[in-house]
Amino acid sequence: MITLYTDSSPNGFKITIALEELGLTYHLRHVNIDQGENRSPAFLRLNPHGRIPVLVDESNGITLFESAAILLYLADISGQLLPVEPAKRWEAIQWLMFHAASVGPVMGQRVHFELFAADKIPQAISRYRRLMDEAFTTLDNRLAEHPYLAGDEYSIADIAQFGWTHIAQVIDFDFSTYKHLSAWYQRIGARPAVQRGIALPTRATGA
Incomplete structure (x- = not known):
């Protein structure tokens, strides 16, 4: 199961768009930055820098932050959205x-x-x-x-x-x-x- 921790921001939108394009099943967790939820101890355990998005793929034991890394990971596991040649x-x-x-x-x-x-x-x-x-x-x-x-x-x-x-x-x-x-x-x-x-x-x- 993929869980995405995100908020309404440009970096967050990158990952929600990618997940929707790929048709992958995922659980969405809203991290409300305006309320400081990104600085909570639980979130900082996922990303010590305290920023969204964070993707957790329990099936592969992978936790990733940084939107570019997450996009590359999603392209890798799906075989889509990145040319093969x-x-x-x-x-x-x-x-x-x-x-x-x-x-x-x-x-x-x-x-x-x-x-x-x-x-x-x-x-x-x-x-x-x-x-x-x-x-x-x-x-x-x-x-x-x-x-x-x-x-x-x-x-x-x-x-x-x-x-x-x-x-x-x-x-x-x-x-x-x-x-x-x-x-x-x-x-x-x-x-x-x-x-x-x-x-x-x-x-x-x-x-």
């Missing part, structure tokens, strides 16, 4: 890592400094807007030549990127000028499994 497989992993290292952290910092920080620091806001523009330009250029980040196949790289792009849309970070990224976002967002995934455990409602 080595060059294409590594291309998908490359774009998954690009998201994990260069897109998610930048967007997270922009959200913090622009929306949540008590003191609005113009230099920080400007920096993370610029870095986000550079990352989105890279994605837009890639998607100008390919329907999906891994090339011709929908993969965990797309699922990872969609989680944060969806939150950008929810909180009105406008990316409409990136026409290929915007078209990709609409195309991925229309998938039934994606629609189910972003509704779990509850829909994101903005900052």
Whole structure:
């Protein structure tokens, strides 16, 4: 049995989308971050860093945190959402890592400094807007030549990127000028499994 510990966040949505796409049976445990449940002793035993998502696969004795690691694990046990041919497989992993290292952290910092920080620091806001523009330009250029980040196949790289792009849309970070990224976002967002995934455990409602 797979148990997913998650909340309504971009990193959480990556895993609910993947599980819905794969049609795997899983139990959902809502970890309410606003109420500090991610800092409880029970949760910290699963992830000492105190962040969601966490996936526990009792049948294999596996407990994982970090969304990219969980996506790779789900692709591995299902044989889906990751190309088989080595060059294409590594291309998908490359774009998954690009998201994990260069897109998610930048967007997270922009959200913090622009929306949540008590003191609005113009230099920080400007920096993370610029870095986000550079990352989105890279994605837009890639998607100008390919329907999906891994090339011709929908993969965990797309699922990872969609989680944060969806939150950008929810909180009105406008990316409409990136026409290929915007078209990709609409195309991925229309998938039934994606629609189910972003509704779990509850829909994101903005900052």
